[in-house]
Amino acid sequence: MSNLLVRIVTGIAYGGSIIAGLMLGKISSTLLFLTIMIVALSEFYSIVENDNTKTQRILGYLLSIGIFFSSYLFFVDVEQSQLLLTLCLLLSLCVFSIELFTKKELNFNNIALTLTGVIYIALPLSLTIFLNHNSINEYDYSLLLAIFILIWLSDTGGYFVGMNFGKHKLHETISPKKSW
Numbered sequence: 657m658s659n660l661l662v663r664i665v666t667g668i669a670y671g672g673s674i675i676a677g678l679m680l681g682k683i684s685s686t687l688l689f690l691t692i693m694i695v696a697l698s699e700f701y702s703i704v705e706n707d708n709t710k711t712q713r714i715l716g717y718l719l720s721i722g723i724f725f726s727s728y729l730f731f732v733d734v735e736q737s738q739l740l741l742t743l744c745l746l747l748s749l750c751v752f753s754i755e756l757f758t759k760k761e762l763n764f765n766n767i768a769l770t771l772t773g774v775i776y777i778a779l780p781l782s783l784t785i786f787l788n789h790n791s792i793n794e795y796d797y798s799l800l801l802a803i804f805i806l807i808w809l810s811d812t813g814g815y816f817v818g819m820n821f822g823k824h825k826l827h828e829t830i831s832p833k834k835s836w
Contacts, residue, residue, distance in 0.1 A: 663815075667808070667812075671804075671808060673688070674688070674804055675801065675804075677689075678788075678797040678800060678801050679797060679801075681795065682788070682795040685788060685797065685800075686728055686785065689724075689781050689784050689785070690721070690724055692781060693720060693724060693777060693778055693781040693782075694717065694720075694721075696777045696781070697716060697717065697720055697773050697774075697777050697778060698713075700773045700776070700777055701713050701716065701769075701773055704769045704772075704773075705769075708763070708765070709763065709765045709766055709769060710763075710766055711766060711769045711770045711773065712751055712754060712755070712766065712767075712770045713770075715747065715750060715751050715754070715770060716751075716770045716771075716773050716774055718747060719744055719747055719748055719751075719771075719774045719778070720773070720774050720777070720778030720782075721778075722740055722741075722743060722744040722747065723741070723744050723774070723778050723779060723782045724778060724781065724782045724785075725740060726738075726740040726741040726744065726782070727782040727783065727785040727786065728785055730785075730786075731785075731789060731793055748771065748774075751767055751770050751771060752767055755767050784800060787799050787800040787803070788800055818834065818835045818836075822834075822835025822836065823835060824836055
């Protein structure tokens with residue numbers, strides 16, 4: 657199968673699942689983005705871990721899920737949302753404490769990479785919940801769907817323009833075929 661065909665099939669499957677998840681309702685879009693968050697966080701932790709660095713995955717997942725559901729609860733019960741966010745803040749201090757009291761030497765990379773995954777992946781995906789609500793706090797997927805469509809069109813246009821007209825390579829060691 658050609659590279660372009662694989663990209664098209666993957667894009668249709670990915671785009672279709674995003675569109676369906678958004679259009680089916682609040683619960684399906686929440687579960688969709690929660691799943692994407694957990695998979696992306698797992699991938700991030702797998703990429704950054706090596707012999708010298710071990711992230712605290714369980715705490716990273718717990719913090720991420722807590723922040724995600726705190727965003728979800730914001731539209732149901734603000735006080736519960738604030739309580740959960742406060743618990744997440746206290747839990748984030750546990751990342752430091754656990755690293756401090758392990759029997760090996762203190763490795764700040766473990767702390768930094770654990771919290772970076774939460775900030776880099778979980779926080780933005782948690783905030784998509786706020787984009788799914790209109791000014792009177794009703795579920796409305798149109799803004800988030802429009803953002804996804806703009807991103808998809810931009811990426812697709814950039815791919816085809818770069819393949820057909822790109823002459824100068826951007827950075828061959830990072831992405832050999834990418835041009836500007």
